[in-house]
Amino acid sequence: MRVECIVDGKTLSLSLNSNKPLSLILADDIGIDTFSSCCSGNGCGNCIALVDGNAVLSCMVPAFEINGKTIITFESFKKTRNYQDIAKAYDAVKARPCPICYKSRTLLFESIIARGVTKEDEIMRELGTIECACMDALDEIRIIREAIEIRRRRRVRRS
Amino acid sequence: MYEGLRSPNIYTPKVMPELSPIILEHPNATFWAGGTDLMRKKDGYPSKLGEEEIIYLGEMEELRRFQRNDRMIEFGSMVTLDEFLSVARSVAPEVLTKNIESIGGRILTKRITIGGSLGANVIKSSIPGTLAILDASYEVRFIKRKRLHSKWYPISYMNGKGTIPTGLITHVRIPLYERNYQFFKSTGSFVRDKDGAVAVAFVANLEQNQVVDPHISFSYPEIGFITLREIDNAIQSLRFPSSPGETENTLKIVLEMIRQEGKISPLQQERTKGILKEIIGEVNVKILSTPTTGTK
Structure with a gap:
C-alpha cells in the first residue's frame, strides 16, 4: 500500500506492506537505525518514537496507521531545544540512562514532560513502559521535574 | 528480505451496515482493534497474516x-x-x-x-x-x-x-452493584513475565464478621482467568477475623482448586498465595476496625 507521512521533517511517500511495523519501516525503508530493540514485540520499550507528538512503541504501530502522520525519532529530536532541556536535567541530577535505552527513555521523558505530568505515581506508571532497569526510579522522577523546571524557565526568559 | 510478501488489503468500515458485506466477502479476515496482541506475536511480521485481509475497526x-x-x-x-x-x-x-x-x-x-x-x-x-x-x-x-x-x-x-x-x-x-470491598493486585508483567505474572481481582460486601457475595478471579498469562463458585464459597465460609490456621487451610483449598483448573508455575502459586493472604489480612483489619453497635 502507498503510505505518505512526515519522518523527521521529511515528507515521504512509501510503498509498504500494510501490516509492517513502524520499527521495521524506520530501519529498512527509511534507513534510520535508531533502535536497540530486540524483543520482537515483547514490550522491551526500546523502540519509542513520537507519532503526532505522542510516544508510541513503534513495534506495535502498523504501516496503515501512520498514513498522514508526523513521526519524530531520536535522530531529529536530539537537535531540538527540548532535548537540551532533558540533557541539562541529566547533568543536574547526575544520572543518565544506559546507551541501550538512552534514546527511548529520552523520548519517553519528553512525552511525559510535554504533558506536564508531575504526580509521582503517574510518572512511575509511565516509566514502567521501558524494561531496562539501568536507572533508579527516584532519579527519573527528579530528571522529569528538573526538565520541566528548566523548560519553564527557558520559556519565561524567551517571553 | 520481505520480497514476495503479499500486503493485506485494509478495509475500514465506518458503520455496521458496511461491515457485513466485507465479512461475507472475506470470512477469514482479521479484525484489527488496537493491534497490541497481533503486533506482539513472535511471527507477527512477516507472517501468514499477510494472506488474510484486515478489517480495521478504529473508524467505526x-x-x-x-x-x-x-x-x-x-x-x-x-x-x-x-x-x-x-x-x-x-x-x-x-x-x-x-x-x-x-x-x-x-x-x-x-x-x-x-x-x-x-x-x-x-x-x-x-x-x-x-x-x-x-x-x-x-x-x-x-x-x-x-x-x-x-x-x-x-x-x-x-x-x-x-x-x-x-x-x-x-x-x-x-x-453497577454496590460492593463495599474491592481489591485488585497484580505482580509481574503479563507481557514480559509469562511464567510469573499473576493478577487477582476480588469484590465482596463486608458485613459484621463475614464477606457476603464474594467474587474472585485469578488471571494468568496464556492460561486466562479462573473464576469458580467453589472458591467463592470457600472464602464466604471464612469467619472474620480469621485465625492463621483457618487462613492457611482456606489458602490450601483455594490453591488446590486453581491447580486443578490450570497449570500454573510454582512462582505463580507462591504469588497467588501471597496475594490471597493479603486479601484476608486486609479484610481482617477492616472488620476489626469497623465500630460495632453495642447492646444494652
Whole structure:
C-alpha cells in the first residue's frame, strides 16, 4: 500500500506492506537505525518514537496507521531545544540512562514532560513502559521535574 | 528480505451496515482493534497474516460510544483503556480502574482496547477476569444467513480461555452493584513475565464478621482467568477475623482448586498465595476496625 507521512521533517511517500511495523519501516525503508530493540514485540520499550507528538512503541504501530502522520525519532529530536532541556536535567541530577535505552527513555521523558505530568505515581506508571532497569526510579522522577523546571524557565526568559 | 510478501488489503468500515458485506466477502479476515496482541506475536511480521485481509475497526463510531445510567455502564469495544479511564473513572468499579492502571503507562493504555483484550485468541491480560467478577457481559455480532445478528454473553462464560463465539465483540456492559470491598493486585508483567505474572481481582460486601457475595478471579498469562463458585464459597465460609490456621487451610483449598483448573508455575502459586493472604489480612483489619453497635 502507498503510505505518505512526515519522518523527521521529511515528507515521504512509501510503498509498504500494510501490516509492517513502524520499527521495521524506520530501519529498512527509511534507513534510520535508531533502535536497540530486540524483543520482537515483547514490550522491551526500546523502540519509542513520537507519532503526532505522542510516544508510541513503534513495534506495535502498523504501516496503515501512520498514513498522514508526523513521526519524530531520536535522530531529529536530539537537535531540538527540548532535548537540551532533558540533557541539562541529566547533568543536574547526575544520572543518565544506559546507551541501550538512552534514546527511548529520552523520548519517553519528553512525552511525559510535554504533558506536564508531575504526580509521582503517574510518572512511575509511565516509566514502567521501558524494561531496562539501568536507572533508579527516584532519579527519573527528579530528571522529569528538573526538565520541566528548566523548560519553564527557558520559556519565561524567551517571553 | 520481505520480497514476495503479499500486503493485506485494509478495509475500514465506518458503520455496521458496511461491515457485513466485507465479512461475507472475506470470512477469514482479521479484525484489527488496537493491534497490541497481533503486533506482539513472535511471527507477527512477516507472517501468514499477510494472506488474510484486515478489517480495521478504529473508524467505526458505534464502537467508540460510551453510555451510562443508574444501573449499568455500556461502552463500545473500540474504547481504549485510556479513554475508559478518562470518561468512566468516577463511575466505574474501583477494581476495574485499579486493574487498568496496573497495566502500564499511556503508551500501552492508549492502544489496548477493551474489545481487543476480550477478543484475543488466548487471553493475555487481566481485564477479562476483572470484568467476569463484575458480572459484565459482551455483545457479539455475527453473520447468519447473510445477515448480521447480535447476542449478549456473560464474560464469565468465556471460561477464561478466550474462546468466544465466532463474530465481532461490539459492546461491553457492566452492571453497577454496590460492593463495599474491592481489591485488585497484580505482580509481574503479563507481557514480559509469562511464567510469573499473576493478577487477582476480588469484590465482596463486608458485613459484621463475614464477606457476603464474594467474587474472585485469578488471571494468568496464556492460561486466562479462573473464576469458580467453589472458591467463592470457600472464602464466604471464612469467619472474620480469621485465625492463621483457618487462613492457611482456606489458602490450601483455594490453591488446590486453581491447580486443578490450570497449570500454573510454582512462582505463580507462591504469588497467588501471597496475594490471597493479603486479601484476608486486609479484610481482617477492616472488620476489626469497623465500630460495632453495642447492646444494652
